[in-house]
Structure formats: structure tokens, C-alpha cells
Amino acid sequence: MGEIEEQAGWGFETLAIHAGQPADPSTGAVVTPISLSTTFAQSEVGVHQGYEYSRSGNPTRTAVEQQVAALEHAKHGLAFASGLAAEDNILRLLQPGQRILLGNDAYGGTFRLISKVWTPLGLDWTAVDLSDLDAVAASWPDDVGMVWLETPTNPLLTCFDIEAIAEMAHERDALVVVDNTFATPYLQQPITLGADIVVHSATKYLGGHSDVVGGFVAVDDDELAERIRFTQNAAGAVPSPFDCYLVLRGVKTLGVRMDRHCENARAIVDLLSGHRAVERVLYPQLPDHPGHEAAAKQMRDYGGMVSFTLKAGEAAARRVAASTELFTLAESLGAVESLIEHPGAMTHASAAGSPLEVPDNLVRLSVGIEHAADLVADLEQALDTAP
Ligand SMILES: *Cc1c(COP(=O)(O)O)cnc(C)c1O
Numbered sequence: 187m188g189e190i191e192e193q194a195g196w197g198f199e200t201l202a203i204h205a206g207q208p209a210d211p212s213t214g215a216v217v218t219p220i221s222l223s224t225t226f227a228q229s230e231v232g233v234h235q236g237y238e239y240s241r242s243g244n245p246t247r248t249a250v251e252q253q254v255a256a257l258e259h260a261k262h263g264l265a266f267a268s269g270l271a272a273e274d275n276i277l278r279l280l281q282p283g284q285r286i287l288l289g290n291d292a293y294g295g296t297f298r299l300i301s302k303v304w305t306p307l308g309l310d311w312t313a314v315d316l317s318d319l320d321a322v323a324a325s326w327p328d329d330v331g332m333v334w335l336e337t338p339t340n341p342l343l344t345c346f347d348i349e350a351i352a353e354m355a356h357e358r359d360a361l362v363v364v365d366n367t368f369a370t371p372y373l374q375q376p377i378t379l380g381a382d383i384v385v386h387s388a389t390k391y392l393g394g395h396s397d398v399v400g401g402f403v404a405v406d407d408d409e410l411a412e413r414i415r416f417t418q419n420a421a422g423a424v425p426s427p428f429d430c431y432l433v434l435r436g437v438k439t440l441g442v443r444m445d446r447h448c449e450n451a452r453a454i455v456d457l458l459s460g461h462r463a464v465e466r467v468l469y470p471q472l473p474d475h476p477g478h479e480a481a482a483k484q485m486r487d488y489g490g491m492v493s494f495t496l497k498a499g500e501a502a503a504r505r506v507a508a509s510t511e512l513f514t515l516a517e518s519l520g521a522v523e524s525l526i527e528h529p530g531a532m533t534h535a536s537a538a539g540s541p542l543e544v545p546d547n548l549v550r551l552s553v554g555i556e557h558a559a560d561l562v563a564d565l566e567q568a569l570d571t572a573p
Pocket residue numbers: 268269270271293295296336340365367368386387388389390399400401
């Protein structure tokens with residue numbers, strides 16, 4: 187990791203292209219090789235060049251771990267087979283009897299992992315409204331070991347003040363985990379705001395091309411990193427070298443992609459704002475958006491995700507989601523192509539009946555980097571199907 191410290195003076199786009207990616211010393215290859223070898227030669231028993239067995243460590247994985255850690259301003263990066271595998275390894279830091287304070291709008295799979303996998307194993311959780319920190323502090327249970335939040339949240343895009351939450355949690359000896367999947371390190375760097383752990387679904391903006399499932403953890407603290415690295419190896423939910431390569435390659439263009447995602451999202455927000463069929467537009471840049479001030483303070487720009495509700499209810503939301511031609515009706519997000527979905531029946535179906543349930547007239551857009559006017563025209567014709 188020393189290399190990252192030396193490179194700390196570089197700007198974001200430079201780090202994305204060079205951190206962890208020196209030319210290959212054996213061949214001069216400019217592009218990081220995909221190291222498929224599962225095992226590595228030792229010159230004497232226990233003497234090797236840093237790699238023994240690819241579950242424990244792999245050169246392609248090291249490259250992406252150093253690259254994304256540098257972007258998150260973290261000393262340590264750990265790549266996983268999926269975002270949920272990364273989350274699962276973070277939850278292993280807790281002991282049975284400890285509680286997670288979970289922001290009450292979160293990815294459905296995170297809620298399922300905590301409530302259906304870890305609760306039977308002894309962890310507890312409480313869903314809280316992190317926009318009211320006085321209320322959270324006043325009713326703080328004493329068994330809290332971790333505060334887990336997304337900002338912007340999935341799918342309502344609510345934003346929370348990471349710095350204030352970290353301060354509150356640290357006064358009470360709890361770790362702060364920020365799922366930075368929606369913002370990416372280009373827009374927001376939670377470690378610099380006091381978060382202990384950053385987690386990503388690399389499947390989304392980091393990969394950026396809908397062709398790899400991956401997860402990532404960034405931590406600055408050496409001891410926390412060591413504990414997570416232990417379970418990364420001991421539980422073994424590691425990504426393949428090819429998957430590491432795809433994330434590494436995707437991240438090189440993260441900055442330019444995010445700029446275009448944000449620009450296109452603004453064009454979509456302009457269409458939706460004041461449209462006769464639309465009840466409410468959810469986008470962190472809007473001055474009346476929940477958490478707009480926190481977003482303005484801690485984000486470089488407001489991201490490529492846009493959600494909205496329809497006046498005519500669930501049937502209209504489902505019809506609009508099924509009526510676009512350029513926006514593909516599909517789960518997932520964060521890639522070059524635009525996607526549309528109905529969270530209540532799709533990504534967030536597992537939160538039905540829980541405190542994390544989402545409105546049934548909600549539509550979520552992952553605005554891609556196509557030509558903005560084409561996206562606006564496509565959504566406009568789909569909205570015409572709503573009464
Ligand atoms: C997709 C997603 C996850 C889960 O990641 P996978 O790579 O699908 O396992 C976690 N958090 C957020 C915010 C997500 O969008």
C-alpha cells in the first residue's frame with residue numbers, strides 16, 4: 187500500500203489510471219495482466235514474491251484493490267465476489283448480541299442479508315431515520331456496534347450528513363459503514379468525512395458496463411483492514427482475476443463517465459419537473475430534496491440516479507416502466523446504458539412489509555451516458571402512457 191501514499195498527490199483521474207497499475211516489470215506490458223495462476227512458485231519454503239495462492243492474494247486483484255483504495259482516500263482496499271459478499275465480510279466484524287443501526291432506506295439485498303442471514307446468527311438491527319440525529323441519539327440502544335447507511339439512498343436518493351453521523355457514532359463507540367455505490371468515490375469520499383468503512387457494489391458504477399458482478403471494501407484503519415482481510419481469505423468470497431480486470435478497466439474512466447451521468451440526469455430531471463403525470467421528482471440537486479444540504483456539502487455533483495412517483499399510482503408506474511425503448515426495463519444500475527425499473531416489484535420486493543418498504547408508484551432511473559436528447563425523448567413518450 188506504500189505506493190498509494192507516494193501517489194497521494196495525484197488527482198482523481200490520474201489515480202484511476204495509474205494507482206496500483208505500474209507497467210508489468212517482467213514484460214513492460216502497459217495494461218495490467220490478468221493473472222490466472224492459482225499458485226505461485228517459492229524459491230525456498232515460505233520464500234516467495236508476495237503471492238502464494240490466489241484466494242489469499244492475486245496480482246490482478248492487488249491492482250484493483252490499490253486503485254479503488256486510492257480513489258477512496260483509504261489505505262486499504264479489498265475486492266470481493268459481489269457487493270453482498272463485501273457486506274457480509276463487514277458484518278463479520280460484529281459479535282452476536284450486537285446491533286446494527288440501519289438507515290431506513292437501503293438496498294433491499296442489504297436488508298435481507300442483515301435480517302434473514304445475520305439476525306438468526308445473533309445480530310440485531312433497528313431501522314432509523316438518519317435525517318433526525320437528535321432523535322437517533324436520544325433513543326440510542328447500548329448494544330449498537332455499527333451504523334450502516336447509504337447516501338444517496340436506494341431508491342429514494344435521500345442524503346445524510348456523513349460527518350455528523352460519524353461524530354455521533356464515534357462518541358458511542360460504533361463503527362460507521364457507508365455504502366458508496368450510488369455516489370462513487372468521484373462524487374463523495376466517506377473516509378475523508380469520518381466513515382470507518384466504505385463498501386461498494388462494484389457491479390454498478392465502478393464496473394460501469396453491466397458485465398461484471400463485484401464488491402469492494404475500503405478502510406483506512408490498519409487493524410480493521412487486517413480483520414477484514416482475514417475473513418476475505420478465510421471465508422473466501424473473492425473475485426476472479428478476470429472480474430478484477432473488468433473492474434480495474436471500468437474504473438479508469440469513472441470520472442468522465444460520472445460527469446456525463448450527472449449531466450444527463452439533469453436533463454431528465456428538467457423533463458420530469460412539472461410534467462403533468464409526475465407527482466414528485468427525487469434528485470439530490472433539487473433544493474427541496476430530503477438531504478439536499480448534506481449532498482451539497484459533501485458531494486462534487488449529484489449523480490446519475492433519478493427517481494419519481496406518478497400521480498396515477500402503481501399501474502401508471504408499471505406502464506411507464508414498460509413503455510420506454512432506449513431505457514431498458516431491468517434491475518441494476520450505474521452502467522453506460524440507461525435502465526428503468528419499478529423498485530416495489532423488482533429491486534426492493536424483499537423489503538415489502540418492512541420499515542424499508544418503498545412507494546408502489548415509484549419509478550427509478552439509472553441514467554446512462556447516451557445522447558441526452560434521445561433519453562429525454564424516450565422518457566417523454568413513455569410518460570404519455572400515464573393518465
Ligand atoms: C447492487 C447493490 C448492492 C449489492 O451488490 P451486488 O454486487 O449486487 O451484490 C449493495 N448496495 C447497493 C446500494 C446496491 O445498489
